[in-house]
Amino acid sequence: MRTLPLLAAALLGVSLALTAPAQAAPSIGRYVALGDSFASVGDLTALNGPPGCFRAADNYPNQVAAALAPAEFVDNTCGGATTRDMTEAQSAFGDVNPPQFDGLTAETDLVTLTIGANNLDLLRTLVPCLIPSLAETSFTPRIGNPCEQRFTATGVDTFAQRIDDEVRPAVAAVLRGIRDRAPRATIVAVNYLALVPPTSDECGYWHGVAKGDIPYLFRALRRLSTMLMDEAAHAGDIGVDANVIAGHDMCQTHDKRWVESIYLPQPATPWHPNSLGMRAVGALVVAALRN
Template sequence: MRRLPIMLAAVAGIVLATVPAHADPGIGRYVALGDSYAAVGDLLDQYGTPGCFRSRKNVANYVAAELRPAEFVDMTCGDATTANMTVAQSVTLAVNPPQFDAVTPDTDLITISIGGNDLNLPNTFGPCGALAVTDLDGNPCERYYTAGGVDRLGDRLENEIRPRIAAVLRALRDRAPAARIVMVNYASPLPESGSCYPAASFVRGDVPYLHGVVARFAAVQLEEARWIGAIGVDVFGVPGHDMCQPVGPRWIEPLVPAAATTPFHPNSTATAAIARLVTAALNSN
């Protein structure tokens, strides 16, 4: 079936798309929320709040193109934290409104990816590259974060990040009681083992630990989604697309990206594939 082009209007950082002629009668208002993993896709095709790096080829836009809701509001923004669901976010030359501002009681569908900036993955993994030069054959990053017998990253995930994600999802359910909420976790940036050099400056011995940290984070996202009756889409569980893979199968771009996205973030191949996972999950729930 031929689809009409989406008509866009940007107002105060909120981008509303309406497709009245062929809209799915089951989906009235669709709101997309989240951070850079939700916002990016192809940075040569950005729109909305300047500095959010919101792409017309992000996951939500592909989902909207497939499902054709009557209204589509994309609030996603790079660097967003769980706090920015209810607090405005200052970005380059603009301010992205609180993302929950777009969530109304009659919202039918919500997709969300959030929590990575609360964990601050770039700064968290930053010391791992520096430590690599001190121990090329060992696991210096793992030893750094587990010194004293306590896994500090695991502790943060359980005692700091999990409660924040849980609070966001509970508040989201309160705002839109009848909405289908879809939590999309993060694609795996690293393989389970092996060397990822030069895509990322981690030594071989630290790759399993770092992969495991993101695995635990991805599991937390889905576990908290289930508590509020949301749909979980396990992107992390799809193997073979990490940044150590060659161009083509690769979903996450390395330090020097080959696609028009930021390092360690999804490319448009990924966002299109993730959108298919989302629509498949919606069709089966």
């Protein structure tokens, strides 16, 4: 597996330009983008495809396509997608996104994939323990770490356990399914931009996360992202570790963050990549392909 070196990734940043298609090598015939909201969203003022997928015209697949100029580009990404939606139609707020694997053919040259988070049903899983944090301010008593307490109450980290027991085999099956349908394709697995910093000292209040939970959520989401890289390595595919890049989480100022908080200076989705983030991830993918 070829993984973008961590040092190179850290140096890329948003300043890395997506260079002209003429510099792209090798040439790409058909490029198919698969994945969930971390692949599909971006600037919500310009959407394509089923509205319920929130598929932005500036998402990272579009950034990659603009840089590499494939002969064909198929963006099948959709917000809320799970591994099941690779082979089954997905209902998305009244819309229907066909099975994402429908875009794969034997002639496909490039596939990008971001998947796995929604297998954990993060909205239903995390919101109950995040709600108390909305009352936490610098003027109120600390809420503590309600999410960490919730998931480790039995002495076993059930969140981490589900990543290993449920999500890992499902992601491995998706990678095999892509290879079966697109045997000659270069497959690039892209993980999740960091939502929060490693320590609570780096984050203020009113981001939807109790300060005491920030280190736990950082570790949990890092585990999910590392799992995706591990499975890409096992399959012999390329892994792009976007999660490892620090200093652009939702706790940063609006000009630095690549993931939006519940404050929205940009037309983006809370807790998801904004336009800056999507440009950065697109640049990482292009650099990995050229490495």
